Amino acid sequence: MLPSRQKHTPSCQSISYINTSPLTVLSASKSYIHSYTPSTVTVYLDTRNNVSSAGHGNPAIADAVHQQMLLQNSNSRYLHSSFNELKEQIAARLGGADDDGRGPWKIILTNAGSESNDVALRIARAHLQHKRSCKTFTTYTYSMSYHGHSTSCLSVSPYKLRKLGHHDSSLYCPPDTQVVWLPTPCPSSTPSPSTAFDAAYTPSPSTLMFECGMSVAGVVLPPASYLSSAVSKIRSDGGLAIYDEVQSCCYRTGEFTCFQTMGYPSPDIVTLGKPLGNGFPLSACCVRADVLESFENEGLEYFNTFGGNAAACAAGLATLSELDRLRPVSDTTGALLLGLLRDLHNKHPRMICDVRGRGMFLGVEFLNVRAPSDPSPEGTLELSFVASRLKDFHHVLTTIDGAKDSVMVIKPPLCFSPQDAAYFADCLDKAITECLRDVDENGAMGVLGCGATST
Amino acid sequence: MLPSRQKHTPSCQSISYINTSPLTVLSASKSYIHSYTPSTVTVYLDTRNNVSSAGHGNPAIADAVHQQMLLQNSNSRYLHSSFNELKEQIAARLGGADDDGRGPWKIILTNAGSESNDVALRIARAHLQHKRSCKTFTTYTYSMSYHGHSTSCLSVSPYKLRKLGHHDSSLYCPPDTQVVWLPTPCPSSTPSPSTAFDAAYTPSPSTLMFECGMSVAGVVLPPASYLSSAVSKIRSDGGLAIYDEVQSCCYRTGEFTCFQTMGYPSPDIVTLGKPLGNGFPLSACCVRADVLESFENEGLEYFNTFGGNAAACAAGLATLSELDRLRPVSDTTGALLLGLLRDLHNKHPRMICDVRGRGMFLGVEFLNVRAPSDPSPEGTLELSFVASRLKDFHHVLTTIDGAKDSVMVIKPPLCFSPQDAAYFADCLDKAITECLRDVDENGAMGVLGCGATST
Incomplete structure (x- = not known):
């Protein structure tokens, strides 16, 4: 897939997770993205979805656009x-x-x-x-x-x-x-x-x-x-x-x-x-x-x-209707997730210096735990390691952002369930624990700390 | 419909045919646009479609977008x-x-x-x-x-x-x-x-x-x-x-x-x-x-x-496939239409000074037939009259363009049929004849020469 993409696509059009393994997304549903290889399909939990906010493959919105395109546009x-x-x-x-x-x-x-x-x-x-x-x-x-x-x-x-x-x-x-x-x-x-x-x-x-x-x-x-x-x-x-x-x-x-x-x-x-x-x-x-x-x-x-145009308006109306229905999730699952992330902050104060945000727009800022060899306080490499672990071992997709790429930005679709939130927080806990163990036992992070591009 | 539009829409967003009666388009098919009033539906032949080139309401393209939106986007x-x-x-x-x-x-x-x-x-x-x-x-x-x-x-x-x-x-x-x-x-x-x-x-x-x-x-x-x-x-x-x-x-x-x-x-x-x-x-x-x-x-x-995104690519692929099928129309119906328009040029040299273009992208330039009271050579008012007649009496939609709004620009969907072309040329002939008669008999054009906004 990659060579075929590169033939006509400028390299300034980034690919997520290019440093580990990019995802070939052929289907997706609600909070889940399905990545395909010739022999397997892997389901990833999507915490980085700021577009398909009403869920991947939302049928009400797809149907509304379809009906409108058939009628006129x-x-x-x-x-x-x-x-x-x-x-x-x-x-x-x-x-x-x-x-x-x-x-x-x-x-x-x-x-x-x-x-x-x-x-x-x-x-x-x-x-x-x-x-x-x-x-x-x-x-x-x-x-x-x-x-x-x-x-x-x-x-x-x-x-x-x-x-x-x-x-x-x-x-x-x-x-x-x-x-x-x-x-x-x-x-x-x-x-x-x-x-x-x-x-x-x-x-x-x-x-x-x-x-x-x-x-x-x-x-x-x-x-x-x-x-x-x-x-x-x-x-x-x-x-x-x-x-x-x-x-x-x-x-x-x-x-x-x-x-x-x-x-x-x-x-x-x-x-x-x-x-x-x-x-x-x-x-x-x-x-x-x-x-x-x-x-x-x-x-x-x-x-x-x-x-x-008529199809765009149909998409907008159907999306607003779906999001009105999902709106309480932003408060309830958002509050649940924020609480779980704050627990992780309390549990890992060496690694996490701040948890912030509102609703389903949350940030976890990472610290450098490898000091003093690298004097900068930001946990850029730590977050890269954690995001790579989350993807490759726990099948959770996250976003890295911030001036020093040390903030995990969490913006899942609004159909994110309480179970999704609990699973994500649990995996994040494990990945942080693994990162800390690697640093404490080996003095460095494993090969996965090579930078997951997840802008 | 108009007051409801004006409430939240800037006036710098133009409405076609605002000077006569705007069209409320609720359905459309192939080369035809259906405009609704509370009591009637009027079918208009669309010669101005430079977007839905594969035809209004094209089901193959609507289906491709629908399937892709259901799968993932x-x-x-x-x-x-x-x-x-x-x-x-x-x-x-x-x-x-x-x-x-x-x-x-x-x-x-x-x-x-x-x-x-x-x-x-x-x-x-x-x-x-x-x-x-x-x-x-x-x-x-x-x-x-x-x-x-x-x-x-x-x-x-x-x-x-x-x-x-x-x-x-x-x-x-x-x-x-x-x-x-x-x-x-x-x-x-x-x-x-x-x-x-x-x-x-x-x-x-x-x-x-x-x-x-x-x-x-x-x-x-x-x-x-x-x-x-x-x-x-x-x-x-x-x-x-x-x-x-x-x-x-x-x-x-x-x-x-x-x-x-x-x-x-x-x-x-x-x-x-x-x-x-x-x-x-x-x-x-x-x-x-x-x-x-x-x-x-x-x-x-x-x-x-x-x-x-995946839906856009699905739309593009389906559109190219449809247009590959329709491609010969650009040559055949285009040539037929160009020939019919040249016949009109020969028939009405007072009104038409040029017919030009290639394929399904044609222009008819209008002359001022009311001179010498208005010394400018361009047929701005003439074309406005003709375009209004075409819409209101013959149910044909056209585009007015050019530096002096004196060029009828014809760019129909590529599913435009030979019958559509013949009907359009016939109606254009009638509208031009009506315009010339009005000028010759009354020294001026009728009330319809008030400017059809058809950008």
Whole structure:
């Protein structure tokens, strides 16, 4: 399979677990992924699924898309009821539109989070240019945040730009992008995140681009007071706040969006994405009507060929219906799993320095247990060893993220069962114990500590 | 339906035929769109379908997507065979990769043409920056060309930027975008297009961004000699050529791509889009391996959440299989339709100044028959009248495009039958005759000449 892939696929398109053995996924169901070799099928528990949130192979969603594709799949220039109904349902879940005089949420349906964030940035710039007479368009973004793969999204994605190495990031990053430092709570947490925005901010109309539920940063969820203060400063100077909820929407953290879970101020623009169509390409850019005005007045039609076509709307409606049903899981199984992970933190304080997150969006930060030969505190190699053990011996798939690749990010489908949670925590306990034993008995980790690529 | 749409949909998202009566499309089949009112269903012949090229409601494609969504819909970080197979099939159809020492086509699957053009521009810039040590990145684009709705695509889309009116286009258009003038053959065709590129070009490594089969420009297909000359100049100075075949791919003009139909030189990068998944969001950016090198070396992973997921690949494979079957239609029904339209040109030389195009991508350019009160030669109002008559009296949907909205662009699904072609030509004849009679008898066109928005 690999040579056939490599023939026409650029090497910059990563393969998960390339360092051990990549998975050939031919079927999947609920929280399980089935990987095939010519002679065996192995079932893996999937703790890293932030797209098929309503479960792999969800038949209700597959059927809804099928029925719609058989009927018709016209674009947004024709009228069809699911286009309106999906927006109505999203707006109702976002709340707060009817009682504050700013008009209803206006929603642009697109194919992907990158497209939604791109148009969100265009809308913000139009607002700053025409309403605030700005000539420059400072965008505040956060260290380790990621907003998508398009040119404009990369320009506000320090997570990606830091990887340019010796290459010139100015090709992507315009001079008016200001990066605000936002550390993870451990192992190093100074300076206090509460002062980082103030340090970076120059009062003038500008855009705050904030990834709610920062995922690749390693499950970073600042407190409500932090966002309240930053958004209030931005607004009092005539700027606006964009929340990127592409990863964190659709009950991932408990409420429909992370900003609702965390009690952050309601944004001017919010983008939704990955889980919105359970894998069918669908995303939404939701804008308060008063902020959209300048963009409307520019005179450019916004047409997106597939965005909001009938099949995409059918996928979105079926997904929301499934996720409404699964929503309690985010609280109940999420709380159960968080409790189990905290038990592991208590049991293995040498290895785990923090367990954090909300709902089904959890992070476990690993420490270096091999010191003092390697003076860095992060458990990058430890997590790599543990993730490889989890995959190869326990058949559990996990995600490695964070600035130093030392945070296990857990975002299973919302159909994750209490049994799945207990099994996962048990396997994690075993893998950590094995890792510690290897270090204590042999002074080093086994050959599996070669780095599981599980971005 | 309209008030419910307007509640959450920005007004910059156009509705077709908003000036007469928009269509509520609840079903569609092959070349026909069914529009519903509370009491009636009207069947319209669709001559404007550049997405569901294998026909509306195509069951083979709907079934393939359904089966795949039931099985699994994993992303490109896992291995699955249809991901490789789709690329193999695209590469085989693009040809020319094995015999010129440049290595195979490398293909990035995305959700939409805008995403493919965005990454194409990133790849070109990386090549110019790292291979050619460029500090500036001049991109030559054509008047009236359109490459997508994202920020970077708009920067090379004069078709859109001209509509910014009094607003500042510098927000979108960087100073190193150079617009090459490319006129339609009539009614005004000076200066000769063959000299336009030379006039705009400054020798230095740069990118030629060329929309093959320019659609919104009004079916503009320059001769092979023009492209050969431009591409050869670009290449001899170390630059490269991107062809945007998002509209024109998949046998629209006869061969798989328009550059193959027209005999243009094979490009360094070519993007495919709209018809590739028959409405399922799917697009491809295809790059010669030698040109991709610098992009690969930048060190940024390219990951697209939905791009090339299993359902998208299933849609692509099923669509290619259906279109292979329909391919002869592009030649046979296309030739039949072109002949019928030329007959109309001969019959109505006052109204039609040109009939052009290849395969199932045809254009009819209209003249002003109301002169001398309106001195402009373009038949903008005439075409608006004709398109409205076609829709409301003959139930035929058409597209209005071109710099002055005076070109009827005809791009029906490839399942368009000879009977469909004959019916359409007959109705067009009637509508033109009605328009001429109105002008001759009343000195003006009837109330229907109020502008059918049929972009």
